[in-house]
Amino acid sequence: MAEKKADITVSEYLEAVRSKCTIKPLTRTGYETCFRRIVADICSIYAGSKYGGPGRDLWLSKVNAVKLIKITPDKVKDWQTAYLNRAGLDPLSQRRAKTSCNTTIRQARSLFSKKILKAVSAVVTLPSPLPFDGIEYEPRQSLKYTSQIDLSAAIQGRIRSTFGAST
Numbered sequence: 001m002a003e004k005k006a007d008i009t010v011s012e013y014l015e016a017v018r019s020k021c022t023i024k025p026l027t028r029t030g031y032e033t034c035f036r037r038i039v040a041d042i043c044s045i046y047a048g049s050k051y052g053g054p055g056r057d058l059w060l061s062k063v064n065a066v067k068l069i070k071i072t073p074d075k076v077k078d079w080q081t082a083y084l085n086r087a088g089l090d091p092l093s094q095r096r097a098k099t100s101c102n103t104t105i106r107q108a109r110s111l112f113s114k115k116i117l118k119a120v121s122a123v124v125t126l127p128s129p130l131p132f133d134g135i136e137y138e139p140r141q142s143l144k145y146t147s148q149i150d151l152s153a154a155i156q157g158r159i160r161s162t163f164g165a166s167t
Contacts, residue, residue, distance in 0.1 A: 004122070004123060004124055004125050005123065005124045005125065006124075006125040007067060007069060007125075008067070008068050008124050008125070008126075009064060009065055009066060009067055009068065010035070010036070010039055010063060010064050010065075010066050010067075010068060010071075011064035011065065012068075012124065013068050013111075013120070013124060013126075014032055014035075014064075014111070016120040016123050016124045017111055017116055017119075017120055019123075020116075020119040020120050020122070020123065021115070021116050021119050021120070023116075030107055031107050031108060031110045031111045032111070033107075034103075034104045034105075034107035034108040035107075035108035035111055036060075036063045036064075037104060037108075038071070038076065038079055038104065038105075038108050038131075039063050039066050039071055040059065040062075040063045041079050041082075041083075042070075042071060042075045042076070042078075042079050043062075043063075043066050043070065045059060045062045045063055045066075046059075047059045047062055068126070068127055068131070069127040071131040072129065072131065073129055073130075073131060073132065073133050073134050073135055075131075076105070076131055076132060076135050077135060080101055080105065080135070080138075083097060083100075083101045083104075084097050084098065084101055084138065095141050098138040098139075098140075098141070099140075101138060102137045102138055102140075105132065105135060105137065106137070108131075108132065109132040109135070112130050112131065112132055117130075
């Protein structure tokens with residue numbers, strides 16, 4: 001039996017997940033992308049383009065080399081706060097930022113689900129606490145439509161304009 005790896009990197013953890021878990025490739029890629037985005041922001045890794053071209057390989061190698069123990073819940077919480085602060089004061093931008101932040105955390109956290117942790121625990125030793133331990137989602141805002149129109153005033157205005165001001 002092979003010895004469990006300790007003090008692993010992001011790349012080693014993701015490789016353990018790939019080898020020990022049966023997650024659909026497209027789903028796993030989404031989870032990995034979100035996790036790498038958080039890691040890169042926490043560690044201030046901005047080398048070239050993370051989306052394509054020669055800079056992507058450099059960016060990816062730097063993110064993959066980060067030790068998993070460096071990604072603590074406190075740093076994830078700081079990332080979450082910074083992400084939300086970049087939205088500014090516009091309510092629409094804030095709502096979009098909360099939704100995007102929650103989605104990113106939810107997908108990245110999925111790589112640390114109980115099922116996955118159980119599967120990879122045979123080959124790697126994970127840090128404690130795990131990166132997303134105790135991280136809360138931003139509260140969802142209601143998307144229910146609320147009218148800004150005063151219907152009774154609108155009706156009264158229509159009646160007055162039709163019958164004149166004498167009514």
